Amino acid sequence: MKRVVIVVITVVVLAIGTWIGWPREGGPVDPTAPESTGAFAPGSPDDFGSPASSTENDTGAPPATEEVEGQPGAGEPAIEVSAEPEFDETAPSEPVEAAWDETVRSAARDAARATIAAFAATDKTADDWWSGLKPLLTPQAQPVYQDVDPRLVPVTEVTGEPEVTDETSTLLAEVAVPTDIGSYTVLLTRADGAAPWLAEQIRPPEGS
Template identity: 75%
Template sequence: MKRIFVVAITVIALAVGTWIGWPRDGGPAGDPTAEVSPGVGAPGSQDDFDNPVGTPDETTGDAATTEEVDGQPGAGEPAVEVTAEPEFDETAPTEPVEATWDDAVRKAARDAARATITAFASTDKAEDAWWADLKPLLTPQAQPVYKDVDPRLVPVNEVTGEPKVTDETSTLLAEVAVPTDIGRYTVLLTRADGAAPWLAEQIRPPEES
């Protein structure tokens, strides 16, 4: 009777132990050797090496990209800056205007020479004011030549007669004689084309007799 009781207790203990140790989800519980497959997309998983950012995914064919942050394009997205096309002035002349000689051109040359000598002879003005009046009448090449002239050393004081064109060989160059109180000044004028104004290139004092 005692042996039967011991055997029964042993069977019950084995049954309870087996029930406790059996896995609830269909696999052995607590098995440290069980293989666990890494989750898709888990850090360090094989998916990180199979589908790096910017490479096409085998299932969808789409490149994996990062999301846009603070308005900046994500990785793999080109930053394209669109600029407006420059505007061009279609009304600007493409060719120079042909230069010729006629009465209007001669008058313009005489007036330019008179204005140049008048400004040059205004020696009663302050140096800055004297230069401000003369500068616009000179070519860009002549301006550095006359800029440092001291008006107190200019001998002429006024224009005393009508200017006269003395050389019109070139349609872009002219020599104009201007009578003054100390003799006849010669002004060499030039222009860029037929539509450009005459500007003084040289102011030549009277020749000594």
């Protein structure tokens, strides 16, 4: 009887000791293991063995994209729109009607005189001679006279007053200009009534 009581007490003590030392959940407790917080520590591997992403901030949202210098930010146009070009509102939209009067004749005579004077300036270098004559010629006449050697031009000066000899057209005129070797004829033209007279041809005296 006494032996049975001792065996029973021993079994109860072992059962109590085992119950006290066994963890309540999940098996034996390692006293050296850090206490789990239920969240991954920064930089620690996640369930898939990769470190936690470092691109998220403390709120869990991805960081705002930084603007790059020289590049448009959000909401800004990619191309800068320049101002509209300005137009000269004073420029005539239609050609000015041409007509003959004493002012127009005087302008034609002056244009012819200036043309022959520049043509006769043979004492200048070829470049200076051309620089003086070119602005007085039409764009079509410039290639014709550009390669003229001024040393071969026989006329040297204007000796009298020019005279308009043909004014049949309001946009064309012929003007005779007296020189030291005879009368040169200058054919003038203009784009409209407001445009200047320009020389289209320089004709030497007949028989020269």
